[in-house]
Amino acid sequence: MPACKTERQERFALFLSRGLSQIDAYEAAGYRRCGKAASRAARRPGVAARVRELRHRAASRTHVTLASLIEKAEAARVLAMQNNQPGAAILAIKEIGILTGLRVEKRDSSIRTVEQMSDDELIRIARGETSH
Known part of the structure; x- marks a missing residue:
């Protein structure tokens, strides 16, 4: 499974997993605010996989299925x-x-x-x- 390649991608995935919108998470991760770039970044295999992993961990901790x-x-x-x-x-x-x-x-x-x-x-x- 591809992983996030940079620290900013990791922060972006973390903010997305916590419920921020793509554009807000993108900006919070240190990128310049841009909706199209945020959307593309969210679709990167490493970022998408990391978001799923973080959300799965959170759901497991709260026993939500x-x-x-x-x-x-x-x-x-x-x-x-x-x-x-x-x-x-x-x-x-x-x-x-x-x-x-x-x-x-x-x-x-x-x-x-x-x-x-x-x-x-x-x-x-x-x-x-x-x-x-």
Whole structure:
């Protein structure tokens, strides 16, 4: 597996793994702010592999798995139905669909996989917290 070739690439991968946008991570790593360059850098095999590795480690430390996220969404659905909250149940059903890949609301660059999420985002999802 190719590794990051420079210290700046390593910092870039670290900032991406923590949830910064590509352009913000690129600038924070010491590069001149440029969206196209940030996008190209994020697609480099060594950088992409390092981001996946860092996110996998973070998810392992917090014991977050796709199965655990689906389980929590199902528990939220059941609770919503017990409390006569069909709107909340529908949201839980949608979340399960998204997590399983059976439902995609929008196909754009803002949709991220679990590997692309920061530790904090994964923890909030695991706790059932949502951001508005």
